[in-house]
Amino acid sequence: MTGGPNQNGDTPSPAADVDLDSQGAALGLVVDGSLSQGVEVRLDPSASVEDVKVGAFVTIRGDNNNFFGVVTDVSLGTTDPRLKHTPPQVDNPFIAQVMSGTVAYGTISVLPNLIMPAVMGDSHEGPSAAKTIPPHFSRAYVASQRDVEAVFGQEDQGHFWIGSPLDMEHKLCVDLDEMVKRSIGVFGKSGTGKTFLTRLLLVGILQQGQASSLIFDMHSEYGWGAADPENHRFAKGLKQLFPARVSTFTLDDDSSRRRGSSTDEVVRIGYGEIEPEDVEMLRETLNLSEVAASAAFNLQQKFGQREWMSKFLALEGRDSVFEMANEIQVQPNALGSLYNRLSRLKRFDFLVESTRQDAANRVVEHLDRGQHVVLEFGKYGRDLTAYMLVSNLLTRRIHNQYVDRKEEAEGGQGREPRPLVIVIEEAHKFLSQSVASHTIFGTIARELRKYNVTLMVIDQRPSGIDSEVMSQVGTRLTCLLDNERDIEAVLEGTPGSRQLRTVLARLEPKQQALIFGHALPMPVVIHTREYGSTDSYEQLSRSAAGWTAPALGETIETHEERLDREISELFPEDG
Amino acid sequence: MTLDGSPPRRVGEVVEANSASFTAQCYTLYDAPPLGCIVSAGSPEIYGVVCRVATEPLDSSRPVLARGETAETEEEVFRDNPQLTRLLTSRFEALIAGHREGDADRHYLPSLPPPVHSFVYTCSPQEVARFTSRLDLLRLLLNSGPPMADEVLGACLRGAAVAHDDSEAFLLRAGKALAAELAGDLPRLNSILKKVSP
Numbered sequence: 183m184t185g186g187p188n189q190n191g192d193t194p195s196p197a198a199d200v201d202l203d204s205q206g207a208a209l210g211l212v213v214d215g216s217l218s219q220g221v222e223v224r225l226d227p228s229a230s231v232e233d234v235k236v237g238a239f240v241t242i243r244g245d246n247n248n249f250f251g252v253v254t255d256v257s258l259g260t261t262d263p264r265l266k267h268t269p270p271q272v273d274n275p276f277i278a279q280v281m282s283g284t285v286a287y288g289t290i291s292v293l294p295n296l297i298m299p300a301v302m303g304d305s306h307e308g309p310s311a312a313k314t315i316p317p318h319f320s321r322a323y324v325a326s327q328r329d330v331e332a333v334f335g336q337e338d339q340g341h342f343w344i345g346s347p348l349d350m351e352h353k354l355c356v357d358l359d360e361m362v363k364r365s366i367g368v369f370g371k372s373g374t375g376k377t378f379l380t381r382l383l384l385v386g387i388l389q390q391g392q393a394s395s396l397i398f399d400m401h402s403e404y405g406w407g408a409a410d411p412e413n414h415r416f417a418k419g420l421k422q423l424f425p426a427r428v429s430t431f432t433l434d435d436d437s438s439r440r441r442g443s444s445t446d447e448v449v450r451i452g453y454g455e456i457e458p459e460d461v462e463m464l465r466e467t468l469n470l471s472e473v474a475a476s477a478a479f480n481l482q483q484k485f486g487q488r489e490w491m492s493k494f495l496a497l498e499g500r501d502s503v504f505e506m507a508n509e510i511q512v513q514p515n516a517l518g519s520l521y522n523r524l525s526r527l528k529r530f531d532f533l534v535e536s537t538r539q540d541a542a543n544r545v546v547e548h549l550d551r552g553q554h555v556v557l558e559f560g561k562y563g564r565d566l567t568a569y570m571l572v573s574n575l576l577t578r579r580i581h582n583q584y585v586d587r588k589e590e591a592e593g594g595q596g597r598e599p600r601p602l603v604i605v606i607e608e609a610h611k612f613l614s615q616s617v618a619s620h621t622i623f624g625t626i627a628r629e630l631r632k633y634n635v636t637l638m639v640i641d642q643r644p645s646g647i648d649s650e651v652m653s654q655v656g657t658r659l660t661c662l663l664d665n666e667r668d669i670e671a672v673l674e675g676t677p678g679s680r681q682l683r684t685v686l687a688r689l690e691p692k693q694q695a696l697i698f699g700h701a702l703p704m705p706v707v708i709h710t711r712e713y714g715s716t717d718s719y720e721q722l723s724r725s726a727a728g729w730t731a732p733a734l735g736e737t738i739e740t741h742e743e744r745l746d747r748e749i750s751e752l753f754p755e756d757g
Numbered sequence: 758m759t760l761d762g763s764p765p766r767r768v769g770e771v772v773e774a775n776s777a778s779f780t781a782q783c784y785t786l787y788d789a790p791p792l793g794c795i796v797s798a799g800s801p802e803i804y805g806v807v808c809r810v811a812t813e814p815l816d817s818s819r820p821v822l823a824r825g826e827t828a829e830t831e832e833e834v835f836r837d838n839p840q841l842t843r844l845l846t847s848r849f850e851a852l853i854a855g856h857r858e859g860d861a862d863r864h865y866l867p868s869l870p871p872p873v874h875s876f877v878y879t880c881s882p883q884e885v886a887r888f889t890s891r892l893d894l895l896r897l898l899l900n901s902g903p904p905m906a907d908e909v910l911g912a913c914l915r916g917a918a919v920a921h922d923d924s925e926a927f928l929l930r931a932g933k934a935l936a937a938e939l940a941g942d943l944p945r946l947n948s949i950l951k952k953v954s955p
Contacts, residue, residue, distance in 0.1 A: 227933075261940035261941060262940060262941050262942065262943040264943050264944070265943055268943070268944065270943065270946075270947045270950075271947065271951065274950075274951070274954055276928070276929070276932065276950065276954040276955060277932075277947070277950045277951070277954060279929060279932070280929060280932030280933055280935070280936055280950055281936065283933075284933050284936035284937060284940070285936050285940055285943060285946065
């Protein structure tokens with residue numbers, strides 16, 4: 183088809199000629215369809231079904247619009263239902279040749295997502311959401327590189343190259359500005375590449391420079407790095423790639439030292455910083471009843487915020503706990519179980535009676551300097567209680583500071599806080615239906631970017647996340663999921679979810695992800711960009727070079743100083 | 758045209774015609790064009806596809822009798838009964854498949870059939886290739902009704918293929934056109950394809 187005369191045999195106009203030049207291989211004709219279900223394209227006899235893959239991009243030339251869509255299904259059709267009962271003599275090559283593409287043919291289902299701009303390359307007019315479908319007999323083509331570029335943008339400061347579309351070499355970019363405006367979800371069952379995808383996204387956010395990130399690094403994978411057993415190598419973390427722009431905090435400095443990770447700060451948390459809300463969120467992991475958890479509020483009333491925990495844990499013996507229960511009018515057994523469970527927290531070395539440094543303030547200070555903060559949990563990463571307690575506690579305090587500062591900025595009394603993306607793992611524990619309504623993460627997810635804080639949730643059980651929170655996740659990146667409920671949860675509320683379900687279930691278990699939401703004009707399956715080889719590190723660091731803010735402690739030579747230095751180098755005896 | 762591609766020649770004369778077909782009587786006994794052959798009659802030409810060839814007594818009230826009981830060979834029968842060639846005649850029927858109008862081939866029925874006594878000619882290979890460059894005649898033949906329509910069609914395609922430079926490509930194109938016509942009748946399609954398979 184490429185470059186040939188058009189269907190009517192007319193001489194193509196110069197404009198049409200340009201279009202044809204940038205066209206991919208012809209696929210077939212639109213023969214059926216609807217806006218909700220997508221259109222059916224009957225493949226030309228020359229196009230084999232084996233060459234068309236689910237998730238591939240297709241352009242369809244309608245009468246007045248060019249449509250851009252994605253293949254959601256591939257099927258075989260026949261004009262005569264008797265074909266499957268009495269197959270023709272296909273051992274005769276002539277008969278086989280005649281039958282294929284006529285009586286027996288292939289069809290693909292295409293979901294036309296976008297209408298392409300009439301003039302390609304016109305930056306003022308991007309692709310718009312398709313509100314209609316191409317008419318009967320419109321021709322469908324494999325999308326060309328140029329079409330893909332027009333839809334997904336080119337790599338630049340605001341667009342981060344995250345991978346390539348299936349079977350294409352083209353760099354597919356996500357719009358980072360759009361992405362960090364709302365919460366982000368990274369899903370996929372374990373071992374499908376969530377961590378690598380998250381690392382890439384974080385590098386992107388870091389390069390873009392508009393937002394800071396705070397990573398609650400459960401398994402200490404994002405800061406310094408972690409082993410990549412699949413490829414028998416060590417995957418570098420952010421700190422190794424961008425030492426000047428990433429600060430690592432640790433809860434377990436022994437572990438950090440053993441791993442050779444250079445940490446900037448060791449986090450200690452005083453009992454006084456733990457609030458009853460934290461206990462409420464740990465209800466499930468600590469196996470506390472509702473009554474027991476709410477007893478913490480009574481204790482707080484009795485002793486005050488700074489002291490309730492240390493004074494409560496200082497009680498000795500069952501009797502004194504029961505006495506206390508009578509005093510604050512709580513069921514004795516409930517308070518007893520609260521006492522037992524909270525006593526477990528004593529084994530966390532990072533919890534101390536009192537600390538001079540406020541960890542949340544330190545984190546915010548680093549964030550304000552434009553740093554990205556990774557909090558490594560070390561051995562505590564294996565303990566969900568510690569992970570939830572610390573991330574919830576720090577996030578709440580940081581969020582409070584952001585709220586205050588945002589409000590001050592709105593009142594004209596200061597600068598807006600720098601946008602922050604908070605990264606949490608095992609998100610369904612924080613955002614499950616039972617706790618999402620009253621934890622800080624639920625609040626952040628729901629209030630969107632009102633206070634310049636958004637979430638990046640990483641999870642393997644998206645079905646455990648409250649649907650209200652899920653609906654606020656702007657951009658979703660999902661690797662392979664095979665549980666029906668998880669697939670449903672991820673796709674909930676997405677247009678064309680029925681078609682995407684087929685695509686999602688067919689993802690490769692490695693290095694493939696389905697991305698959809700605000701950062702992209704349409705859902706797309708990508709082959710994730712490589713992360714882990716020397717080349718990939720170089721590329722990632724190189725494309726970050728556009729960032730201009732000087733690193734801390736770095737001195738910059740002024741014009742005069744440079745002149746002086748050059749003169750003294752040229753004429754040493756004069757100096 | 759004949760299958761061996763010999764030049765066009767006059768083979769007979771129309772003796773009966775209707776809108777869908779005409780019957781011609783051959784000048785020479787047993788000299789009818791073969792089944793599926795494309796012939797033309799009248800001026801401007803009306804094209805037909807031979808769908809039935811018959812040799813029968815000139816006088817239908819006088820049935821032919823067997824005469825060779827004592828003869829050694831079949832030639833001997835004719836030698837002993839020289840009147841036989843005068844009592845028998847070959848006729849063929851052609852389904853009208855299109856006609857010529859000015860410089861163009863029309864692949865539909867002419868407004869009138871060829872007049873009786875029009876001369877009937879076989880077509881040159883060039884003429885056959887030109888007329889079968891479009892395959893609308895397939896539909897006419899498929900729906901023509903005679904019991905052996907599929908046989909006629911198969912013979913016609915086999916014959917026409919010889920006239921095309923790339924016979925295989927022509928047969929494939931014809932096969933695909935047939936498949937479109939017979940999309941809902943796979944067994945019939947299959948049987949015709951077997952007949953034309955190169």
